[in-house]
Amino acid sequence: MKRENQKKAIFCGVFFVVLCGFWLADVLCKDRIYSDWEKRMLAQRPEFTVSSLMEGTYGTSYEEWLTDQFPGRDRWVSVKTRCEILLGKKEIQGIYLGKEGYLFAESTQTADWDKLEQQMQERFGKEAVSRIHAPHAGTVLQEYLPQGIRFFSAEDDVLKNLEAHKNEYIYFKTDHHWTMLGAYYAYEAWARQRGMKPLELELMDRVVLREDFLGTHYGKIHYTAGEDQMEFYDPGISCSAVYDLGTSTVSGLYQPQHLDGEDAYRYFLDGNHGLVQITTEQTGGHLAVLKDSFANNLVPFLTAHYGKITVIDPRYFRMDIGEWLSEQDVTEVLIVAQDTTKVTYE
Amino acid sequence: MVFSSLIFICRFLPAFTLIYLLTPNRYRNLVLFVGSLIFYAWGEPVYIGLMLFSTVLDYGNGRILEYARDKGNRGLARAVLIESVLVNLSLLGVFKYTGFLPLPIGISFYTFQTMSYTIDVYRGEAPVQKDIIAFGAYVSMFPQLIAGPIVKYKDVAVELNHRELSWDDAYAGIGRFCIGLGKKVLLANQIGLLWEQAQAMPAGQMSVIAAWMGSIAYALQLYFDFSGYSDMAIGMAQVMGFHLRENFDYPYRSRSITEFWRRWHISLGQWFREYVYIPLGGNRRGLAIQIRNILIVWALTGIWHGKGSQFLLWGLYFGVLLILEKCILLKWLEKLPGIAGHIYATVTVLIGMTIFARNSLQEGLYWIGMMFGLTGRVFSGMTGWLLSNYGILLLAGILGAVGCGRRLAKYPMVWAAVFFLSMAYLVDASYNPFLYFRF
Numbered sequence: 001m002k003r004e005n006q007k008k009a010i011f012c013g014v015f016f017v018v019l020c021g022f023w024l025a026d027v028l029c030k031d032r033i034y035s036d037w038e039k040r041m042l043a044q045r046p047e048f049t050v051s052s053l054m055e056g057t058y059g060t061s062y063e064e065w066l067t068d069q070f071p072g073r074d075r076w077v078s079v080k081t082r083c084e085i086l087l088g089k090k091e092i093q094g095i096y097l098g099k100e101g102y103l104f105a106e107s108t109q110t111a112d113w114d115k116l117e118q119q120m121q122e123r124f125g126k127e128a129v130s131r132i133h134a135p136h137a138g139t140v141l142q143e144y145l146p147q148g149i150r151f152f153s154a155e156d157d158v159l160k161n162l163e164a165h166k167n168e169y170i171y172f173k174t175d176h177h178w179t180m181l182g183a184y185y186a187y188e189a190w191a192r193q194r195g196m197k198p199l200e201l202e203l204m205d206r207v208v209l210r211e212d213f214l215g216t217h218y219g220k221i222h223y224t225a226g227e228d229q230m231e232f233y234d235p236g237i238s239c240s241a242v243y244d245l246g247t248s249t250v251s252g253l254y255q256p257q258h259l260d261g262e263d264a265y266r267y268f269l270d271g272n273h274g275l276v277q278i279t280t281e282q283t284g285g286h287l288a289v290l291k292d293s294f295a296n297n298l299v300p301f302l303t304a305h306y307g308k309i310t311v312i313d314p315r316y317f318r319m320d321i322g323e324w325l326s327e328q329d330v331t332e333v334l335i336v337a338q339d340t341t342k343v344t345y346e
Numbered sequence: 347m348v349f350s351s352l353i354f355i356c357r358f359l360p361a362f363t364l365i366y367l368l369t370p371n372r373y374r375n376l377v378l379f380v381g382s383l384i385f386y387a388w389g390e391p392v393y394i395g396l397m398l399f400s401t402v403l404d405y406g407n408g409r410i411l412e413y414a415r416d417k418g419n420r421g422l423a424r425a426v427l428i429e430s431v432l433v434n435l436s437l438l439g440v441f442k443y444t445g446f447l448p449l450p451i452g453i454s455f456y457t458f459q460t461m462s463y464t465i466d467v468y469r470g471e472a473p474v475q476k477d478i479i480a481f482g483a484y485v486s487m488f489p490q491l492i493a494g495p496i497v498k499y500k501d502v503a504v505e506l507n508h509r510e511l512s513w514d515d516a517y518a519g520i521g522r523f524c525i526g527l528g529k530k531v532l533l534a535n536q537i538g539l540l541w542e543q544a545q546a547m548p549a550g551q552m553s554v555i556a557a558w559m560g561s562i563a564y565a566l567q568l569y570f571d572f573s574g575y576s577d578m579a580i581g582m583a584q585v586m587g588f589h590l591r592e593n594f595d596y597p598y599r600s601r602s603i604t605e606f607w608r609r610w611h612i613s614l615g616q617w618f619r620e621y622v623y624i625p626l627g628g629n630r631r632g633l634a635i636q637i638r639n640i641l642i643v644w645a646l647t648g649i650w651h652g653k654g655s656q657f658l659l660w661g662l663y664f665g666v667l668l669i670l671e672k673c674i675l676l677k678w679l680e681k682l683p684g685i686a687g688h689i690y691a692t693v694t695v696l697i698g699m700t701i702f703a704r705n706s707l708q709e710g711l712y713w714i715g716m717m718f719g720l721t722g723r724v725f726s727g728m729t730g731w732l733l734s735n736y737g738i739l740l741l742a743g744i745l746g747a748v749g750c751g752r753r754l755a756k757y758p759m760v761w762a763a764v765f766f767l768s769m770a771y772l773v774d775a776s777y778n779p780f781l782y783f784r785f
Contacts, residue, residue, distance in 0.1 A: 008517035011758050015520050019360040022769075026356065059347070059388045066352045067773065076773035083767060088738045090731075093774070148731040345551060345727035 025071040032069065036262035037219030042068040078222035085223070090146040092221050096343070101173045101225035102144040103217035104151070107136055109340045110292045111314040116321070120290070120333045123322045129333045132190050134178065134294035135159045136341040137171040150344045161189035172228045175215020176338075177265060180233050183298035190334075191305070199304050205234040213264050230264055237303040239280040243273050253278065253300060268296035274316030278309040285331030290314060290321065295336035302334075347388040348492070349578045350530045352772055358385060366586065367511075375483040375506070378586070382486035386452070393450035400437065401485045404430060404460040405478050411467050412474040423468060430464040443653045452492040454650060456485055458617055463499035465621055472500040480506045487588075489579040493572070495593035495613035498620070502588055509587030519584030521761045526577025528764035529746075531771045534571035537563050537743050540736045541703070549721075551728035557716040558696075559732060559740070565699040566743040569598065572611070596749045598695070601687030602679055603667045606695055614650070618643045636672075641665050656707040663698055 035042050046052070046061035053059075070076065084092045091097070096104040113131070120129045138151030140162045145151070153159055162170060162178075162185050170182030178186070184201060191198035213228040232254075243250050250270045258266035269276055272293055286308040289295055295311065302309055310328060312321060325333070347354050362381045369377050387394045407430045414422040434457040440446075441453055463484070466472035475481040484506055490497055544560030576593035583590050597610035607615050623643045629636045641662065648661020671679075679687045697714055704710035712720070745751065754760050 005513050008513040012513060012516045012520060016360065016363060019356065019363070022356040023360055054391050056389055056391065059353075063351060063353050066356070067775070070352060070773050073773055076770040079767070079770040080774045083770070087742075089735050091735055148727060148734065345731050 022071070026066070026069070029069070029071045035068075035219075037074065037216075037222075039216060039219070039263075074222050081221040081223040090148075092223075095217050095221050096138075096146055096149065098138075098141070098144040098146050100144060102137075102141060102171075103174055103221075103224070104136075104138045104145065105176060105217055105220075106343055107176065107338050107341045109337060111290075111337070113290075113335055113337050113339070116290055116314065117335055119322050120325075120335070123326060124330065124333055128331065129335070130190065130194060131335040132158055132186055132295075132298075132337075134186065134292075134336065134338040135162055136338065137176065137178070138341070138343075140166050141171060148346055150346060151341050152344065153341060154339065157189040157193050158186045161185045169229070169231070172213070172215050173226060174213070174218035174224050174228050175265065176217060177215065177294060177297070179228075180231055180268075180297045180300075183294070184233060184301060186336075187298050187301040196305055199235055199301055201233065204236065207232045207234065209259055209267060210264050214262070215265065219262075230259075230267070232267075233300075235300050235304055237280055237282065237300075239278050239303050241269075241279075242277045243270060244275050245277075248273065253303070265293070265296065269299060269311065271296070272313050272316060273311075274313055274318065276311040278303065278311065280304075280307060280309070282307055286310065286329055288312065288325050288328070288330045288333045290333065290335045290337075292337040294338050298336060306332075347385050349575065350527060350535075350768075350772065352769075353388075355527075355769070355772070358388075363585075371510075374586075375477070375480045378483040378488075379479055379486060382483070382488040382491060385488040386486060386491060390451055393453075396437070396441075396450055396453070397456060397486060398482075400434070400456060400460050401482050402478070403433060404463055404485070405475070405481045407464045408467050408474045408481070409476070411464065415470075427464055427468045431461055434458075434461045443649075445653065455494050455496055456491065458496050458614075459499070460485055462496075462617065462621065466498065466500045472503050475499075475503070475506070477507070487583070489582040489588075490590070493575040493579070494611070495576050495579060495590060496617050497590055497613070498617065501591060505588050511585075511587055515587060515589075516585045517758075519581040519586075521756075521758065522581030522584065523578050524581075524761035524765040524768075525755050526574040526579075526581060527768045529570040529574030529577060531574075531768040531775075532764065533739075533743055533746065534567045534569075534574055535771070535775070536739055537570065537736070538567040540732060540740070541567055543732060547728055551726045552716055552721045553723040553726045553729045554717065554719055554721070555725055556729040556732065557713060557721075559729070559736070561696045561700045561703075561713070561717060562740065562744070563736070564703045565598075565696055566740070566747055568699065568703075569594070569747055570743065596747070598692065598744075598747045599688075599749060600691045600695075601684060602671055602676060602691055603664060603694060604671050604676065606691055607664065607668070614647070618647060622646065637669050640669055640672075644668070651702070654706070656701050656704065656710055659707055660698055660701045663701065667694060 031044060032042055033044070034040070043061065043064040045065050046058055048058060052061075081092055085097070089097075094105050098104055117129060117131055133154040133156060135153040135158065136151045138145050138149075139153040139159065142150070143166075162182060165181075165185050168181060169179055170185060171178050181201075188198045188201075208229055209232050210230040211227070213230040214224060215228065218224050239253060241251055241253050248270075253269060255267055255270045258264055258270075263271065265271070278299070280303045282304060284306040287302060287306040287310070289299060289302070289309060289311045291299075291311060291313060292315075293313075299309065299311060310325070310330065312325075314321060347358060349355075358381075362377075366374060366377050366381070383394060383397075386397065407426050410426050411423055414420070414426065438453060438457050441450055463472070463475075463481075467474055475484070484497075484499065484502060487497075540563040541560055544556055544563065547556060573594035580590045580593070591613065593611060593613050595609040595612065597606050600606040600609055623639055626639045626642065627635050628639060644661040644665025645658060646661070647664070648658045651657045651660070667675075679690065697717075700713050700717070701707065701710040704713055
């Protein structure tokens with residue numbers, strides 16, 4: 001073989017080996033059930049049936065399985081993101097790349113909160129029901145948005161209070177949630193509005209739970225210009241918590257076992273459960289919190305004001321919320337959730 | 347199955363290559379035939395029967411033509427030819443234009459290929475294929491099965507029965523495949539996102555610049571998608587020892603529509619030229635007949651691309667432009683500096699592409715209206731956003747489309763880089779459309 005031919009042969013051989021290598025790596029890698037980063041169940045190997053083959057569904061599910069379980073998937077995604085950044089893109093897979101490492105995304109409400117609020121008002125009276133609209137990070141942190149886009153959230157006391165503290169660390173850079181400090185300012189505004197005396201920030205112990213927290217936005221694009229710190233402000237109220245009527249083995253407000261994992265936000269209330277029943281040693285009424293995940297790091301502050309707190313995530317709660325709460329001698333209802341917020345262009 | 351998918355690249359391709367290489371030369375057509383059927387059946391198992399029917403029918407037609415020729419029976423030969431063309435066109439007509447049944451992928455391509463076979467044999471321009479496996483391999487050949495190029499039988503007749511593997515071909519073919527994959531995954535899909543976003547723009551944000559950006563994005567998406575597919579097809583065929591003709595030759599470098607259609611989807615243009623335009627008399631029977639012929643060919647070219655009046659109009663639009671060019675425009679353009687021709691060709695092609703891109707004629711015309719100021723807004727906030735997000739990619743696309751990267755595309759290091767990046771984009775694919783399902 002001539003030298004030139006030899007080089008060509010080597011190239012072809014390497015290419016073929018690489019193709020087979022992907023296959024081999026795929027066979028050797030164990031399939032994952034759930035992706036902590038993407039917060040979703042991953043596609044599993046489809047079962048082969050003649051009818052699914054003939055309908056063509058076998059083909060599509062096989063491809064979904066292959067994509068979801070592709071070896072080193074996260075690293076491939078990271079390569080892609082870096083390439084897109086080089087091309088000057090500011091929006092990648094729905095994630096907007098802001099300044100100083102802040103990432104943003106459009107949000108979709110997880111339940112029809114307006115309707116729920118109305119139902120609760122009808123059942124418990126207008127006075128007993130209150131609501132915290134968790135402002136979109138992009139509304140508060142306008143200065144960190146990439147040039148040319150805006151987010152708008154409901155204008156109320158909560159938003160005003162967060163805006164007054166916008167130079168503090170109130171939203172995560174790599175996650176769509178507020179930090180516990182951000183949750184505190186929302187709680188503070190709400191408590192004042194309800195005529196309660198909020199806990200004082202200075203009196204609470206501040207603990208850094210994790211120095212290298214990476215959240216949901218990171219999980220989508222596997223890129224960050226800086227990791228987040230996860231802080232904890234301790235209201236110092238001892239309380240017990242029962243999850244899902246005791247069907248779940250976890251207990252307590254905080255779940256330190258998640259701190260080392262990829263989903264450290266589950267430290268608070270073990271992530272999203274349909275029902276969490278909290279009993280404190282405080283005097284006070286029974287508060288029902290209807291919420292999405294924004295409430296998870298806000299609920300600890302509420303324990304200072306109520307004897308009992310029932311936390312419901314409508315996504316995972318299978319009974320009629322109003323009926324069930326009526327049987328629980330609930331005195332107040334609070335809704336904590338983020339609204340649908342779409343990007344607008346200047 | 348489509349080429350730009352993990353299942354094709356990480357499963358089908360290595361498995362097929364291995365089996366193909368291990369099989370002795372004389373059985374390789376069988377491997378190609380069976381492999382192609384599996385490739386096709388993966389997405390559309392039901393329609394595999396249709397393709398086999400087409401294969402057997404035209405194989406039989408070829409044999410009867412041979413018999414008729416041996417016996418000197420011209421009437422029979424003619425009848426067989428007419429029967430073949432009618433059956434193929436009816437298949438195409440029923441599945442493509444009645445809309446009762448979902449469109450079998452690739453039917454527009456393989457029916458045109460089998461027709462070319464019977465016509466070539468009838469004319470004595472190609473030998474009869476006696477081996478049904480070889481003929482099946484020709485009809486179903488997976489590299490060009492679903493998105494072309496349309497390979498005329500006589501162009502591969504020899505290589506169907508006698509072809510060799512060589513390192514030269516394998517090397518060049520792999521390179522060609524990688525470049526094509528990159529065109530599809532890195533350029534077409536990504537630029538296509540801009541077109542998607544431009545189309546979804548709220549009315550209050552639509553602007554002249556956004557409308558042009560959208561049209562340019564679609565024109566680039568279609569080019570990179572289609573030529574990328576052709577590159578992958580030509581590359582894979584070359585690895586197996588087939589040497590297919592080029593299908594695209596930097597069409598956006600053209601200075602006239604006449605030139606554009608010599609460079610765009612060349613195999614389709616040649617097919618119509620050879621089997622419709624020239625038999626109708628071409629340009630040899632006076633200007634009036636020539637104009638008639640051009641209009642027929644372009645109406646057919648339009649219809650071939652899909653049902654819906656916008657496709658017919660799209661074809662006729664180009665037909666009329668070609669006639670105008672023949673009669674006067676080309677003479678004018680010759681006297682003007684080259685840039686005038688480029689601008690003329692680019693604008694007219696973009697308008698044509700816009701008609702092609704939208705779901706209906708009305709929408710297409712509305713979009714063209716917006717390109718020329720219908721909204722009364724030149725720029726908007728979202729326009730600026732899209733420009734800052736896609737500016738570099740758009741520029742890279744334009745430079746690539748006019749051939750500025752052709753030197754780079756010769757280095758194996760570039761092939762490897764393009765391949766790995768494409769893999770990364772495929773693993774994270776959210777937008778990977780198949781544009782030819784209506785062809």
